[in-house]
Amino acid sequence: MNLGTAWIIASKDLKSVRRKKSIFIGVILFPLLLAFLFPAVIALESRNGGIPASFLPELLNAFSFFFVIAVSTLPTAIASYSIVGEKVEKSLEPLLATPTTDREILLGKSIAAFLPPILATYASAVIYMVLIDYLTYPTLGYLNYPNVSIGIILLLVIPLTEILSIEASVIFSSRVNDVRAANQLGGLMFIPFMIIYLASELGVITLNNDNLLIIAGALLLADAALFYFSSATFRREEILTKWT
Amino acid sequence: MTRMIDAENLTKKFGGLTAVDNLTLHVDDGEVFGFLGPNGAGKTTTVRMLCCLISKTSGTAKVAGYDVGNEADAIKIRGLIGFVPDNVGLYEDLTAYENLDYYGKLYKVSEPQRKENIQRFLTLLGLWEKRDVAAGTFSKGMKQKLAIARALIHDPEILFMDEPTANLDPESAKTVREFILELKHQKKTIFLNTHNLDEAQRICSRIAILNTKLMAIGTPEELEHLTGARRTVIQLEQVTAAVLNALEKLSLGKIVQDGSKLTVETANPIKENPGIVQAVVEAGGRVQSVSVSSSSLEDAYLKLVREQK
The missing domain is CATH 3.40.50.300 (P-loop containing nucleotide triphosphate hydrolases)
Incomplete structure (x- = not known):
């Protein structure tokens, strides 16, 4: 596999995505909103006496998990556009006729779907951490971020969640003929992560470092399983003869 | 090559x-x-x-x-x-x-x-x-x-x-x-x-x-040349039933009328055209022109595709 070829495909898709303002803004806006929303909640609460220091670290962990929920759906907008969009516009066939391998095309499209959400999420997470530290330092007496928990979330859980979302989008893309339908199906990816979050809120699990590592491990296994299915789906012959 | x-x-x-x-x-x-x-x-x-x-x-x-x-x-x-x-x-x-x-x-x-x-x-x-x-x-x-x-x-x-x-x-x-x-x-x-x-x-x-x-x-x-058929095209002042009857008696190929024009399939136009013209004239037809056209690629294509059906 030639990584240079995959990058050529990714660069073209990134250029197209930049020109599709609705997709581009959507990908940036959601994590950015989270970066300001949670510090705003803390700021508002501080006017009403503030959140007790003993409760803050657990609450901030829960807030951080929202970045995972965000990236579970963000790449689907790009992946749907770059795969289903090309399928609808019939631009996949000439691409498949070039001396590229199926894996290079799949990798290129995956990189294009991976980069904007992760960059937007990381940038938003930095803003979020700075604001939270500024707002909670007087209560906690120490800087809550960066910590191991956010490290696991940003460096393990978020990339693995994004990969899962992209792989699922590839599989969904073979079954639908409409970018919006692919988007809606991809949007369902937030459900398992929302369940985890609600379970933490209900006290069924805690989002501590051990459990975050277990979640990362489960995601790794799911990624490996979906990689097998998405690679089997993204084959020239399948695309040209079986994709609906 | x-x-x-x-x-x-x-x-x-x-x-x-x-x-x-x-x-x-x-x-x-x-x-x-x-x-x-x-x-x-x-x-x-x-x-x-x-x-x-x-x-x-x-x-x-x-x-x-x-x-x-x-x-x-x-x-x-x-x-x-x-x-x-x-x-x-x-x-x-x-x-x-x-x-x-x-x-x-x-x-x-x-x-x-x-x-x-x-x-x-x-x-x-x-x-x-x-x-x-x-x-x-x-x-x-x-x-x-x-x-x-x-x-x-x-x-x-x-x-x-x-x-x-x-x-x-x-x-x-x-x-x-x-x-x-x-x-x-x-x-x-x-x-x-x-x-x-x-x-x-x-x-x-x-x-x-x-x-x-x-x-x-x-x-x-x-x-x-796959179809083998060639056609004689006769432009008349008017096509009458008598003219059509006369041509049918010659036992030629398919005859197609298009207004005052008749197209007759022939295996060998050089040999058959004098008889065709004579029959038309004897039946009272007034001939304006006679021409021969070869079968086209379209004829060959349609023949082959229809034969397979």
Whole structure:
């Protein structure tokens, strides 16, 4: 596999995505909103006496998990556009006729779907951490971020969640003929992560470092399983003869 | 002469459906080869097999000397061919220049060569002035020309074209045909899928007629003679029942009336025309003109396709 070829495909898709303002803004806006929303909640609460220091670290962990929920759906907008969009516009066939391998095309499209959400999420997470530290330092007496928990979330859980979302989008893309339908199906990816979050809120699990590592491990296994299915789906012959 | 395409008993089945059945043909270097057939005849499936886009079920095929069906050769074949699909499949949000530049990169054309080729083909096809315009704003004809330029960006050894003039207005279709003829003069090997018989006759040096199976193959002239039928066309002042009765008594081929014109199928017009004219005149017909026309490629095509049904 030639990584240079995959990058050529990714660069073209990134250029197209930049020109599709609705997709581009959507990908940036959601994590950015989270970066300001949670510090705003803390700021508002501080006017009403503030959140007790003993409760803050657990609450901030829960807030951080929202970045995972965000990236579970963000790449689907790009992946749907770059795969289903090309399928609808019939631009996949000439691409498949070039001396590229199926894996290079799949990798290129995956990189294009991976980069904007992760960059937007990381940038938003930095803003979020700075604001939270500024707002909670007087209560906690120490800087809550960066910590191991956010490290696991940003460096393990978020990339693995994004990969899962992209792989699922590839599989969904073979079954639908409409970018919006692919988007809606991809949007369902937030459900398992929302369940985890609600379970933490209900006290069924805690989002501590051990459990975050277990979640990362489960995601790794799911990624490996979906990689097998998405690679089997993204084959020239399948695309040209079986994709609906 | 080098064989650029060599297929032997090439077969493609989709489940229980046979799309292409034991196709044997070859295309020589520099030849424009027409591939005719009705919808669903297996033309696109054949092109997709030869371009290594889909696998073959059985048989063998070589393109530019490389084996179709061999994984390693497939990449080499795709690097040596240019492909114009029936749907142009351009990136509508990219400019004409960006579309070609992207494909040039995928075909690993060096940057200076890419720039030179993009300018050359866009100029040749009358699109250079529109190079920075998004392809989505182009007319159908301009998009088709851009798709052809895209297929030529790496100077391929063989160009596969799938219905390149379908859905184009007559003027755009003419421009595309003229460009294909230009490529023919440059001795480019072209495999042209079409169901435009006139186009095939004018452009192609040899033609194959496919209807899942290969029905016929040869030069346009050779195919025209396949039906064996020739026609005598008689222009009369008026066609009467007496004239028609007189002709029917001669036991000729099919007689078709079109207003005051009669077309009579004859096996040997030189021998039969004097008798035909005599019968018409004796029946009171006033003959304005008599001419002989050969069967056309269309006749041959329709005969072969109908016979198979």
